Amino acid sequence: MMMDMEVLHSSQQDMDLIDILWKQDIDLGARREVFDYNHRQKEHELQRQRELEEEKKLHLLREQEKALLAQLQLDEETGEYIPRPPPSAPMQSAVTPLEVTQNVGFTQEDSDAMSFDECLQLLAETFPVEETENTSVCLDTTVVSAPSSSNIMMSPEQPALSPGPLLSPPQRMSPDLEQAWMELLSLPELQQCLTMQMEDTLETTTYPLSNSPEVQNPNFPFYPMTNLTDGETNNLNVCPAEFINTFDGSVPSMAPPDSVSQMEAKAPQLNTNFGTESFGDIFYPSTILEESSSQHGLEGNESTAISDIPNKPPFTPMDLYSLSPGDAFDRGKHNLTADMPDSDSGISSNTSPNASSPAKSAYGDGSFGYSDSDMEEMDHNPGSAESDYSEMFSLNFQPDDLNTAITVSAPIGQPQQQQEKKPKQYKTDQAEESGHNNAPFTKDKQRRRSDVRLPRDEQRAKALKIPFTIDMIINLPVDDFNEMMSKHQLNEAQLALVRDIRRRGKNKVAAQNCRKRKMENIVGLEGELDSLREEKERLLSEKSQNITNLKEMKQQLNSLYLEVFSMLRDEKGNSYSPSNYSLQQSTDGSIFLVPRIKKTFTKSEDNHLSPL
DNA sequence: ATCGAATGTCATTCT
DNA sequence: GTAGAATGACATTCG
Numbered sequence: 098m099m100m101d102m103e104v105l106h107s108s109q110q111d112m113d114l115i116d117i118l119w120k121q122d123i124d125l126g127a128r129r130e131v132f133d134y135n136h137r138q139k140e141h142e143l144q145r146q147r148e149l150e151e152e153k154k155l156h157l158l159r160e161q162e163k164a165l166l167a168q169l170q171l172d173e174e175t176g177e178y179i180p181r182p183p184p185s186a187p188m189q190s191a192v193t194p195l196e197v198t199q200n201v202g203f204t205q206e207d208s209d210a211m212s213f214d215e216c217l218q219l220l221a222e223t224f225p226v227e228e229t230e231n232t233s234v235c236l237d238t239t240v241v242s243a244p245s246s247s248n249i250m251m252s253p254e255q256p257a258l259s260p261g262p263l264l265s266p267p268q269r270m271s272p273d274l275e276q277a278w279m280e281l282l283s284l285p286e287l288q289q290c291l292t293m294q295m296e297d298t299l300e301t302t303t304y305p306l307s308n309s310p311e312v313q314n315p316n317f318p319f320y321p322m323t324n325l326t327d328g329e330t331n332n333l334n335v336c337p338a339e340f341i342n343t344f345d346g347s348v349p350s351m352a353p354p355d356s357v358s359q360m361e362a363k364a365p366q367l368n369t370n371f372g373t374e375s376f377g378d379i380f381y382p383s384t385i386l387e388e389s390s391s392q393h394g395l396e397g398n399e400s401t402a403i404s405d406i407p408n409k410p411p412f413t414p415m416d417l418y419s420l421s422p423g424d425a426f427d428r429g430k431h432n433l434t435a436d437m438p439d440s441d442s443g444i445s446s447n448t449s450p451n452a453s454s455p456a457k458s459a460y461g462d463g464s465f466g467y468s469d470s471d472m473e474e475m476d477h478n479p480g481s482a483e484s485d486y487s488e489m490f491s492l493n494f495q496p497d498d499l500n501t502a503i504t505v506s507a508p509i510g511q512p513q514q515q516q517e518k519k520p521k522q523y524k525t526d527q528a529e530e531s532g533h534n535n536a537p538f539t540k541d542k543q544r545r546r547s548d549v550r551l552p553r554d555e556q557r558a559k560a561l562k563i564p565f566t567i568d569m570i571i572n573l574p575v576d577d578f579n580e581m582m583s584k585h586q587l588n589e590a591q592l593a594l595v596r597d598i599r600r601r602g603k604n605k606v607a608a609q610n611c612r613k614r615k616m617e618n619i620v621g622l623e624g625e626l627d628s629l630r631e632e633k634e635r636l637l638s639e640k641s642q643n644i645t646n647l648k649e650m651k652q653q654l655n656s657l658y659l660e661v662f663s664m665l666r667d668e669k670g671n672s673y674s675p676s677n678y679s680l681q682q683s684t685d686g687s688i689f690l691v692p693r694i695k696k697t698f699t700k701s702e703d704n705h706l707s708p709l
Numbered sequence: 710a711t712c713g714a715a716t717g718t719c720a721t722t723c724t
Numbered sequence: 725g726t727a728g729a730a731t732g733a734c735a736t737t738c739g
Contacts, residue, residue: 553717575726575727575728600718600719600727600728601717601718601719603727603728603729604717604718604719604728604729604730605716605717605718606729607728607729607730607731608716608717608718608730608731609716609717610729610730611729611730611731611732612715612716612731614730614731615731
């Protein structure tokens, strides 16, 4: 992808992106100069020249690859091409060991007559429109598709494949280009976009059939890696080839080291698949495809699926099996787990017990072995490219589509877009589930957010074939619940899920009640507050009224006092001065005229009358 | 794009 | 000790 974007984009942004990738030690499969050079070329619009060169080189490539193929044979065990006496195998061409998977640029010396620049040029020429589109964060499927078609996995040989009748230019992409695309695809953002697109495709159930760019788009992300799963992955056939492909593509970048070796070994074969639907048919001779398919069910399926899925999906025994309602779902998971890079590098499905047995090995009583949380984990496999797709499946298909023949296994995965720390909420689930799942899973918040799963627990219960209704699980009294549980033999995962459902259901109701209660408390407190405020107002007004009354009474008393005082006369008929005398009443009711001077003395005696 | 309400879930404590 | 209730805290969704 990087390559394409760079090539396609003449803007400085692209170069910046390249620089960033470079700094991040991301191998684009070509030297840094290549991009610049290509960029310049494009800017100068030397298309004609390029075309001519391309044709020549394509011819050369074809010839060279043919010769190589005739001479070389892929050793699956070592993953290396070894010279073989009979030139029977059309596939082997690359002299280079499949180091490709390691993101190291292809050593195209022999096979690639075309330089990376040339490839870029071709790409640019062929996808002029797409170039503009690439600029957007979420690449259009169309844009991505082109690169995807040419996967890293492609061996040098592939370019040699009949370019003449090329329906789509992407075929010509060199391994480097493909690798670059892989790199780009591995970017979280791009992957997200891809995932979204994939989901859309799934929902519509319209599989890319035609060669039209649009149709092809969905496929682009797919890489031949799907083959890795081998026979087990056959189930994948049910799934649109796109998914499988996408998974493959992502894997290379994300796959753990150990897986790389396997990937490498199979890479050559995978190449056949990597071509998207249209590409596969066009580029790879039927013979080649057949070979690959025969050897690797996935490959064969992919190739066929790409072109034929819509009309006649290649159903393998596995597929049929998957068709069964419950099983399909489980199987999907199995496949997913099996494919998980962690489990077995995602290539050799046999290594992982669950994965290896497409049948319901883990299944046992019909449950997969993972609880509700497991399901989620599936979605969030950290470090596994599959995570996204698995999520897609779980989301789109698990709940409602259990009955559908969709085998989830197919979405082997893209590199996980972003490993996000799991929400703490899932601790318990994870712990429970960890025992069940082979591969470690991490849950990612985004996944959950994006999920619009309505009754999640219901879906989970469905997935694990729990024979109880959610309502029963949650609302039955303990005794009845235990009785019900005892009547059915549930595996560990189912029990865990039932417990979780009951716990969550109870807690949900409790939370609702709690909130209701809280609201009621709030309302009650608010009412109480209002009444208290009213009381306060009333008391305040009463207080003010009392103060007013008191003031009035004091005034009246003062007036009365002065009146009485003014009526007093001494022996000579003179009035007493209020400043010198005061009227005081004794305990027995008698009134005394007390001189102010004696005030100190009389104080203790009576307070009834005091001079103003 | 942001915000807040509603809701679900988890962890913890209480019963 | 277990199950459930209660509740705070956080996450997610939706308008």
